[in-house]
Amino acid sequence: MTNITEKLELFEVFVRSKRGLDHKHVGSLHAEDHEQALEYARDCYTRRSEGVSIWVVKSADICSSQEDDADCFYDPNDDKPYRHATYYVLPDPVNNM
Amino acid sequence: MSDQIKNATQEYATRLGDDSVVLGHRISEWVSYGPFLEEDIAYGNVSLDYIGRARMFYTYAAELANDGRDEDDFAFMRNDREYRNLLLMEMPKGDFAYSQVRQLFADVYYTVLLPELLQSKDETLAAIAAKAIKETKYHLRRSRDWVLRLGDGTEESHKRAQKAVDQLWGYTHELFDMDETEQLLADEGIGVDVSKLRDAWLQMVSDILTEATLTVPEDSWAVRGGRTGYHTENLGHMLTEMQIVHRSFPGCKW
Numbered sequence: 245m246t247n248i249t250e251k252l253e254l255f256e257v258f259v260r261s262k263r264g265l266d267h268k269h270v271g272s273l274h275a276e277d278h279e280q281a282l283e284y285a286r287d288c289y290t291r292r293s294e295g296v297s298i299w300v301v302k303s304a305d306i307c308s309s310q311e312d313d314a315d316c317f318y319d320p321n322d323d324k325p326y327r328h329a330t331y332y333v334l335p336d337p338v339n340n341m
Numbered sequence: 342m343s344d345q346i347k348n349a350t351q352e353y354a355t356r357l358g359d360d361s362v363v364l365g366h367r368i369s370e371w372v373s374y375g376p377f378l379e380e381d382i383a384y385g386n387v388s389l390d391y392i393g394r395a396r397m398f399y400t401y402a403a404e405l406a407n408d409g410r411d412e413d414d415f416a417f418m419r420n421d422r423e424y425r426n427l428l429l430m431e432m433p434k435g436d437f438a439y440s441q442v443r444q445l446f447a448d449v450y451y452t453v454l455l456p457e458l459l460q461s462k463d464e465t466l467a468a469i470a471a472k473a474i475k476e477t478k479y480h481l482r483r484s485r486d487w488v489l490r491l492g493d494g495t496e497e498s499h500k501r502a503q504k505a506v507d508q509l510w511g512y513t514h515e516l517f518d519m520d521e522t523e524q525l526l527a528d529e530g531i532g533v534d535v536s537k538l539r540d541a542w543l544q545m546v547s548d549i550l551t552e553a554t555l556t557v558p559e560d561s562w563a564v565r566g567g568r569t570g571y572h573t574e575n576l577g578h579m580l581t582e583m584q585i586v587h588r589s590f591p592g593c594k595w
Contacts (some may be wrong), residue, residue, distance in 0.1 A: 248377050273379050276490070284484060285384035 249274045253302055255281040257289055260297040267299050278302075342496045346529060349522045350463060351405035352425075353532050355415060356568065359426035362416055363445060363576070365391030366583050370434045383483065387444075390476040397469045417587035421570075421577040428511040428567040431576040435505065438491050438498065442505035444484040445549065449518050457533040465490030466531065481593040485549055492553025503555050514563040516542070 252274040258267035270289045275281035280302040290298065309317060325331045342350070368388035375381025399412035410418075429447065434440050455477060458470035471574045491502040517539040519527070527533025566572065586593070 252377065274377060275379060280486065284383055286377040286479075287386050291386065324342070339370060 248263060252276055253281075254304070255285075255300045256303050257285040258279075258299040259285070259289055259295040261294055263296055267297065270294075272303060275300075304327070343344070343470060346525070346531070347405055349525050350466075351402050351533060352522050353526055353579070354398045354402040356425040358395045358415060359424050360430050361391045361398060362395035362450045363424070363426040363579070364430040365389075365395060366570045366579060367430065367432075367434050368444075371440065378435055387480055387483070390473075393525070394469065394473050396474070401469070405465060412589065417589060421572050421580055424567075424576060424580070425570060426567050426570065426572075426576075427512075427515055428564055428573055429509065429516065430580060431567070431575045432509065432512065433575050433579075436501055438501035439505040441484055441487040441491060441509070442451060442501070442502060443509055444480070444508060445488045446513055446516075446546065448477060448481040448484045449542055449549075450538075452481055452545065453538045454533055454535065459531070459539070460530075462530040488549060488555070489553045492550070492555040499554065502553065506550060506555055507541065507558050509563050510558040510560075511562040513542075514560070515565045515567060518565060518568065 253276070254272055255275055255278075256272050257270050259270045260267045273281065273288055275284050277299055282298060285298045285300055291294070292294050321327065365388050368384060368391065370386045370403040372381065372388070375384055395416065396412050399415040400414055403410050403412055429443060432439075432443060435443075451473065455470045455474045459467055459474065461467045461470070488502065491498040493499070517535045519534065519536045523532050523535070550557050564573075
């Protein structure tokens with residue numbers, strides 16, 4: 245079971261556990277193509293009837309942010325408290341928000 | 342239910358249970374030997390489906406026999422000559438192509454058989470069919486996929502898949518044989534008349550093999566005997582391994 249997985253593609257698996265909920269990332273697996281990935285996702289991640297819907301995406305197709313980006317991505321938000329609802333003082337009549 | 346029908350139904354449930362447990366065990370021989378982890382888990386799931394199916398058939402056979410035996414006695418306390426499974430199911434696992442071609446032949450067989458069993462006047466058999474149909478739909482999706490990949494894959498995979506088709510073809514004729522017991526049950530609307538299913542099976546299998554660039558063999562030879570207890574040499578060895586724990590430690594629980 246060693247070299248063969250190098251010839252297969254890596255896929256990320258997302259499972260929706262209940263209708264109305266979002267698909268959540270549950271893990272990854274190797275497969276030859278999307279169809280096979282979907283079948284393996286069924287066997288590897290929904291064996292205890294965890295899901296109603298499965299998405300599989302090639303891992304290579306996911307563009308992810310880098311840790312180095314944290315400075316420019318998230319830090320600038322720290323000094324903008326007005327983006328949070330808690331920044332605003334509510335008038336007394338609206339005390340149950 | 343008359344005694345005659347009851348005995349025939351018990352024999353029938355035992356046969357169907359034998360087919361399932363033998364194939365289920367053969368598939369389980371792939372566990373930890375699969376070509377890669379994901380396939381190992383997936384094929385193991387299929388094995389569990391078959392063993393679960395065998396349990397249902399055996400439990401029903403034991404209920405009809407009503408002689409103190411339970412499902413385990415049917416699976417573990419009978420010798421090869423008492424087993425009534427189709428020979429196709431007992432053939433050794435071979436290479437991966439061989440197992441997937443056998444799987445395709447079996448999956449298509451259940452695809453044409455189970456909808457008929459669903460119509461059975463026997464409620465228990467119909468209920469087992471209802472559960473098994475869903476499993477088989479998925480099994481066929483997998484085995485069809487693999488036969489297409491292997492047949493229409495590399496030169497080596499094509500060669501192996503074709504060899505498997507040629508070696509297994511002669512064991513498929515027995516799938517559609519009827520004997521007195523099964524004819525009686527078919528006439529009663531309890532069992533399935535499998536002799537009427539070969540055309541549908543052949544059509545589906547031929548379509549898939551052709552799409553996989555494989556050649557459908559000529560019907561030049563046929564081996565029979567599973568339903569009468571005359572097996573290939575492979576079953577005895579398989580049962581030895583399958584039954585040893587139960588026979589060494591009777592009544593053992595864990």
